[in-house]
Amino acid sequence: MSIxxxxxxxxxxxxxxxxxxxxxxxxxxxxxxxxxAVVATPWIREWFARPAPVFLARGQRYDGPLEQxxxxxLIATGVVPDxxxxxxxxxxxxxxxxxxxxxxxxTHPAMIVAAAEVFRRWGAEVVVGxxxxxxxxxxxxxxxxxxxxxxxxxxxxxxDLNYEESVxxxxxxxxxxxxxxYFPRSVxxxxxxxxxxxxxxxxxVGMTASLKNMYGVLPGIQYGWPKNVLHHAGIPETVCDINxxxxxxxxxxxxxxxxxxxxxxxxxxxxxxxxAVGANLTAVDATCxxxxxLEPGRVSYLKLADRRLGPVQDRLIVERGEAWRExxxxxxxxxxxxxxQLRA
Amino acid sequence: xxxVVPLFRVSPHFHPQNRPARLRRFDTRPKLVGEPIWGTGAxxxxxxxxxxxxxxxxxxxxxYEPGGLAAPEPTAIAALALCAHGQLDAAxxxxxxxGELQAADGSVxxxxxxxxxxxxxxxxxxxxxxxxxxxRDTAHxxxxxxxVEWILSQHGRTxxxxxxxxxxxxxxxxxxxxxxxxxIEPTAINVLALKATGRARHPRxxxxxxxxxxxxxxxxxxxxxxxxVLGQVLRPHVEPTGLAMLALAGEPDxxxxxxxxxxxxxxxxxxxxxxxxxxxxxMGLAAHGRRPAAADRWLAAAARQTRPYQRSPLRKSLLALAxxxxxxxxxxxxxxxxxxxxxxx
Numbered sequence: 001m002s003i004x005x006x007x008x009x010x011x012x013x014x015x016x017x018x019x020x021x022x023x024x025x026x027x028x029x030x031x032x033x034x035x036x037a038v039v040a041t042p043w044i045r046e047w048f049a050r051p052a053p054v055f056l057a058r059g060q061r062y063d064g065p066l067e068q069x070x071x072x073x074l075i076a077t078g079v080v081p082d083x084x085x086x087x088x089x090x091x092x093x094x095x096x097x098x099x100x101x102x103x104x105x106x107t108h109p110a111m112i113v114a115a116a117e118v119f120r121r122w123g124a125e126v127v128v129g130x131x132x133x134x135x136x137x138x139x140x141x142x143x144x145x146x147x148x149x150x151x152x153x154x155x156x157x158x159x160d161l162n163y164e165e166s167v168x169x170x171x172x173x174x175x176x177x178x179x180x181x182y183f184p185r186s187v188x189x190x191x192x193x194x195x196x197x198x199x200x201x202x203x204x205v206g207m208t209a210s211l212k213n214m215y216g217v218l219p220g221i222q223y224g225w226p227k228n229v230l231h232h233a234g235i236p237e238t239v240c241d242i243n244x245x246x247x248x249x250x251x252x253x254x255x256x257x258x259x260x261x262x263x264x265x266x267x268x269x270x271x272x273x274x275x276a277v278g279a280n281l282t283a284v285d286a287t288c289x290x291x292x293x294l295e296p297g298r299v300s301y302l303k304l305a306d307r308r309l310g311p312v313q314d315r316l317i318v319e320r321g322e323a324w325r326e327x328x329x330x331x332x333x334x335x336x337x338x339x340x341q342l343r344a
Numbered sequence: 345x346x347x348v349v350p351l352f353r354v355s356p357h358f359h360p361q362n363r364p365a366r367l368r369r370f371d372t373r374p375k376l377v378g379e380p381i382w383g384t385g386a387x388x389x390x391x392x393x394x395x396x397x398x399x400x401x402x403x404x405x406x407x408y409e410p411g412g413l414a415a416p417e418p419t420a421i422a423a424l425a426l427c428a429h430g431q432l433d434a435a436x437x438x439x440x441x442x443g444e445l446q447a448a449d450g451s452v453x454x455x456x457x458x459x460x461x462x463x464x465x466x467x468x469x470x471x472x473x474x475x476x477x478x479x480r481d482t483a484h485x486x487x488x489x490x491x492v493e494w495i496l497s498q499h500g501r502t503x504x505x506x507x508x509x510x511x512x513x514x515x516x517x518x519x520x521x522x523x524x525x526x527x528i529e530p531t532a533i534n535v536l537a538l539k540a541t542g543r544a545r546h547p548r549x550x551x552x553x554x555x556x557x558x559x560x561x562x563x564x565x566x567x568x569x570x571x572x573v574l575g576q577v578l579r580p581h582v583e584p585t586g587l588a589m590l591a592l593a594g595e596p597d598x599x600x601x602x603x604x605x606x607x608x609x610x611x612x613x614x615x616x617x618x619x620x621x622x623x624x625x626x627m628g629l630a631a632h633g634r635r636p637a638a639a640d641r642w643l644a645a646a647a648r649q650t651r652p653y654q655r656s657p658l659r660k661s662l663l664a665l666a667x668x669x670x671x672x673x674x675x676x677x678x679x680x681x682x683x684x685x686x687x688x689x
Contacts, residue, residue: 097567097579134568136529137583139654140618148651158653163408163415165455203574221408221454222461224520224527225568232501232524266576334574 052280052311053077054287055320058327060256060275066114070252073277074118076320079250085123087191090159091115094197094213095130097265098145104259104269107198109150111254111275115196116156129186131161131216133226134265138162159186162220173244175304176237178229181245182222193217195251195281199274199288200259201267201331205235206299206342208264209288210251210281211309214242236301243281243309251284252277255291260331270331282310283317290314293330295344389640392647393429393667396660400426401434403441405657416445416452418658420467425661427471427478428668439475442468443487450490461521462498465491466533473540474672492541495534496548500526510572515555516548526552527569528559528584532591536673539591556588557601564604565612582616585609586624590673593631606632614638619646619659623666630666631674643667 055073060066075081093107116126128151132141138160142148151158166182187193197213205212215227215238223229230238243249255274261267274291278284282305286296296302296312306312333339399405406419423438446452451462469491472484501524503513517526518534531552538549559569565580566588572578585605592602606629613625613636623646626639636642647663665671 097581099579135581135583137581137618137620139659140581140583140616140621142653143617152651160409160653160656163412165413220520222458222521224461224463224524225529226527228519228524228527229521262574262576266578336574 051316051318052278052283053318053320054276054278054280054283056287056291056322056324056327057275057277058273058322060273062108062110062256066110066275067117069275070111070115070277071118071121073252073275073321074250077278079279081122084119084192087124088189089119089124089126089192089194090186090190091119091126091128091194091196092187092213092217093128093130093145093147094208094216095141095145095147096133096216097135098132098141100144100146102269103146104200104257104267105198105265106145106147107196107254108256109146111252111256112147112196113150113154113156115194115252116154119194124192127157127159127186129159129161129164129184129217131184131219133216133220136162136220136225159184161186161217164219166219166222169245171241171245173237173241173308175308176233176241178233178238178241181242182219183217183246184219187217187246191248193246193249195249197251197253198259199253199255199272199276199292200263201261201292201333202264203262203334203336203339205301206294206333206339207285207289207292207331209253209276209285211239211243211285211301211305214246214249214281215239217246218242236304239301240304240308243305249281250277250279251281253284253288255288258292258331260292260333262334268332270329272327272329274327280310282306282312286310286312286314287317287319287324290324290344291327291329293328293344294342298342389644389667392644393664396647396664397426397429397431400657400661400664401431403437405660406438406441407657410652410655410657412657413456414441415455416442416464417454417467418661419445420464420471421658421661421665423471424474424672425664425668427474427672428665428670432475432479435471435475436479436481439472439484442471443484446487446491450487450492450494452491462494463518463520463530463533465495466518466530466537469495469537470533470540470673473537477672488541492537492543495537496546498522500524500531502526508574509570510577511570512555512558515551515558517552517555525569526555528556528566528588529568531556532584532587535591553592553595556592557595557599560588560601560605561608562604564601564606564608566605580605580608580612582609582612582621582625584624586613586621586626586628589628590624590631593674602632606634610634610636614642616642619643619649619654619663622646623662626666627671627673630671640667 055076057069091112093112095106098106119126135141161184164184166184167188168180169183170180171178195210195213197209200208202208253276255272258270258272259267260270276284276288289296302312400422406414406422419438419441423435426435447459452465452468453459453462469488472488500517500519502516506513517531519526520530535552543549560566561571561580565585567578567581570578597603609625609629616622629635643663
């Protein structure tokens, strides 16, 4: 299985609303098939579900050969380098409330620069973009996260997604009440959006990784600081809907220095040395959940994303690189009932 | 059990110590201890302000991004900066532009083609009142009145209790987006707008002031508007604290919460490595008569930064506004407190 970014290639999982036009006969046949599917939905879904590869690498360091690891991970999970030639790639780190005193809050700049170098080497046009969720001062986010220096050193362009012109996109997930999303131009026009989260615990939903990181593609000018519109529409639902409505995405998770406890801002550092890569964000996050000691099927947004956006079940995820069981390191969670039930 | 595929190849990167690392070091250590990070730029003060103000007289600079579409918030802040530096003709053009963007219900949306959300409405009121104060031009009276009427009709989504939160969720203010909770910055903008139009004693303004004080962190400063979540005190930030301090100028402070926030700002503004935060921090302190002696040097140094994302027109406007000898935001508040208001309640 390969991930080909040429325009006619198919996504792993067909997103709701992507259906081709159908004729009457097809429709009648479809109704019959649908009736059968109602009876046997779980079995049929599983039968059709395609396994998703997830690459894990341990022993990683920010001053190590990150480019090599990321390139290996991308190829191992099916990315075809040649298909990236001339394509627009947007790297989307997590820069929520950065502080030089707390490098475990945000994606490390070395990861971003390394990923940029890999995609550039494969002929892609790379920019970095983020709409920080709590701070209106994006310059502050860049400086405090260290990314300003990273952009300088690699001569990378940055897009402030909080204020960029945006494009209305229909909500293809339809699990929340929101009818659509305003995606910044750089996101809407990207051939590939690369979610580059920091692996952290989250005091409301248990964990945050590549799916939740996509909150940061929505412009604050439209959704506020914080993006309270999404909270009121339901965090699990909007996490799924945003991801369902984006075009092609891939995940490169910074799990080298993570956060445990009161994440995603106030938690404590947790060194893990992990990089996770995969073209199916649900599978990547489910694997990360297992690594940090959570049962992914109990994490609300993963439960909702299961089968809609990708597989959560272990047997539907193909391990590349290291096996997650060898890396499993339970993270501390806040002592709250809603989090205790997430434990594996 | 997962289907385990054997390692496609065992790369040496699994043992980084065995490979020569291609080092790309990023200094994530704190750099901000002791001295202010901004250099000395006092001699450049006049030249950068002149350059920025000249740029702002061109309406191509009333946008968030260089070359971007004109938007109400940067237009309003450009108008304030132009008023502050005596460029009243250009400020009047910005005021007219804002008038053109006003909807029939008095609101001003975020962009020309995006009528909602309407949180920039308060900024438009501030620009129009500054224009009237600066030029005795009453052309925007109707714009102001309908905008204020719209502001007063808007409410944040409040809650009887939020057991996991430290703030009082029953206090009303203004949200960024209709139907959501009130937050610090939109509330502070609208408090400033109400005060600038002589409505400092309006019940909505009083409740919003109470809400802002309630959202200040126990040790001073504020973030976007939560204080504690699940028992954990959150971190303060300079930009929202500066804006909140602007809005809270002249307010009583029996519990010392405003004083603690000013203390935080005095400590943090000097170390702020970004222009927008610095500008709000300086203005917030100036509103309480505590403008730092070194503020001009810090602003000049921030103005010298030339990375692409540091060429934002909004950034220029805020730096120019914070550098003004008479900042209209502060002047309007002072006028309001003295009762010299545009209109009574």
